[in-house]
Amino acid sequence: MLGELLVTAGALVLLFALWQFWWTDVVADAAADDRVAALQESFALEAPDSPDADLAAPSTAPDDATAEPEGTQGTPDSADRDSDPGPGESQAPPSGSDLALVHLPTIGELRPVSQGVDLAILNLGVLGHYPSSDLPGEVGNFAVAGHRTTYGAPLWAIGELRTGDPVVVETARGWFVYAMDRTEIILPSQTEVIAPVPGEPGEDPTEAWMVMTPCHPKFSAEQRIAAFARLERFVPRTDGAPTEIGG
């Protein structure tokens, strides 16, 4: 009797491992792919040169968890495009809605960015935008969290990114091309990495940065690895995709 109970308990633990390290990836990858497709469709419809640009974003979301991407409806402005990337969208999107796509061509990742960093959001295989941080392309810090392992593991290979590698953030207006600067191993309590000036809370930002904060080491939540990237340039949608992502 006791033996049978123990064997059963062991089998359940193995079953849990199978769920955690395989099934959550399957479910989250599928959900994230659906959201990527929905975002790309809404971006195409909202493109400045599209006749549908004035219409509200269609709800192409495949499930209830995907809110309408309100945050992607920033009106395109015709600010100077070469030296100044222009302001990002300034209105905070509702929690759980998708606001951008992040391309990591070096490690072959393409993930949606949803508003919020609750586990309920991150477990969908997406990157989560820290609501207190800035929006893509804005002067300041566009900070996102994401799983390093399990639930789609969007940032599994973050350690392979090297200085200069492109990080492309796509919104309805176009592509913000960031370049990897450095990674730092930090403690989970070191919130200064998501400050407007990364690492220096309270300072006024003059540059546009991005930071990603997955777990470190893999399969542990002991530390975080913060990957910092600096905005290099903005490519408006009318100019087509930048070469970094095969445009």
Add this chain to the structure above:
Amino acid sequence: MYAALWRVLPGPVAVRLALLLLLAAVVVVVCFAWVFPTIAPLLPINDPDVQAP
């Protein structure tokens, strides 16, 4: 435990085996859909954001 379960199940061996498989499938589905998602946040392997302690 399992011997008792085997005795409780009705029918010939083939039917009993099928019922056992069905029961096992139910256990897996219940675990995957409800039990594991509930206990996973309690494990220290999944917490990718930074926050004030």
